[in-house]
Amino acid sequence: MKRFLTVLLLLILAGCSSGLRIDRSHTSTNQDSRTQFVVLHYTSASLERSLALLTHGEVSSHYLVGDDRDATVYQLVDESRRSWHAGESQWQGRTWLNSSSIGIEIVNPGYTDTPNGRVWHPYSEAQVQALIALLKGIVQRHNIAPQHIIGHSDIAPLRKLDPGPLFPWKRLADAGLGVWPNANAVARQQVFFDANPPSVLWYQQQLARFGYAIEQNGELDVATRHVIAAFQMRFRPQRFDGQPDSQTAAMLQVLNTQR
Known part of the structure; x- marks a missing residue:
């Protein structure tokens, strides 16, 4: 009986010592943070x-x-x-x-x-x-x-x-922790859009290019106005009515060009 227990103990210890071994001495260069x-x-x-x-x-x-x-x-x-x-x-x-x-x-x-x-x-x-x-x-x-x-x-x-x-x-x-449109570039671009107002589809395309989720349907619907207002609230907080205008268009154009 004593010998049996001794053999059993040795088997248990052998099982413990044969656990998974991980070698971390090699690191891939093809990686980045999950946080984007x-x-x-x-x-x-x-x-x-x-x-x-x-x-x-x-x-x-x-x-x-x-x-x-x-x-x-x-x-x-x-x-x-x-x-x-x-x-x-x-x-x-x-x-x-x-x-x-x-x-x-x-x-x-x-x-x-x-x-x-x-x-x-x-x-x-x-x-x-x-x-x-x-x-x-x-x-x-x-x-x-x-x-x-x-x-x-x-x-x-x-x-x-x-x-x-x-x-x-x-x-x-x-402080390098975000984006902001160049004021002089916006002023120049706004002159162009004053004379050449873009279509609603143009706004939707430019907003999507910047990052927003927005349907490309060419209609100034409720969803489009909400997205325009969100953009305006961030970059022109003095007026964020969700209505397309030349200044909003200019800021969008400049931001997407800067990127």
């Missing part, structure tokens, strides 16, 4: 409520930028894992961006509807500085192109407005 995009949001809630929703609710994000004096940045999901922040979404032909993006929520009420109209809430300087620092690290780690830093309203223009018209897209672009 960064998507920016506002929370429409207080810091406390945002933390509760993003940690125990049905949605999540990789980071949350707080609204306290130093705009504390909370990491809620590891960058190597998927968070549930984008929902049904599309950008540059890629769908369901949860799987290929890092989500950043910023504590901000979004907007308040008043008897005198909708009032949008600004972002604090501390939040902007914290966001820029956070983005620089993410971009470096994942080699993310500037045009792949986008808003929730870009990837879901029919249902989302965040991060809203007061989000400082130009500040980010000036």
Whole structure:
């Protein structure tokens, strides 16, 4: 019996020692990060409520930028894992961006509807500085192109407005963390479009080229107006009525040419 137990123990040990061995001394050069995009949001809630929703609710994000004096940045999901922040979404032909993006929520009420109209809430300087620092690290780690830093309203223009018209897209672009049309080029191009208004189909084609999901039907339908408004809200926040005009056309043309 004793000999039997000894043999059994040796067999068990032999089995343990013959486990899978992985050699990691060879690394392929043909690889990159699974993360291709960064998507920016506002929370429409207080810091406390945002933390509760993003940690125990049905949605999540990789980071949350707080609204306290130093705009504390909370990491809620590891960058190597998927968070549930984008929902049904599309950008540059890629769908369901949860799987290929890092989500950043910023504590901000979004907007308040008043008897005198909708009032949008600004972002604090501390939040902007914290966001820029956070983005620089993410971009470096994942080699993310500037045009792949986008808003929730870009990837879901029919249902989302965040991060809203007061989000400082130009500040980010000036820091190398986004795109912005050259003002002189836009002014020159606008003169041309004043005399030669493009068709609705042209807008749809140019918006699709930039990245938006939009049907190419040549009709100024509700969906097309929503996408135009999303583009305007980002690049011309003073007026985002969803109507085609020469300035919008010029910005689209310049941005697509710059790329």
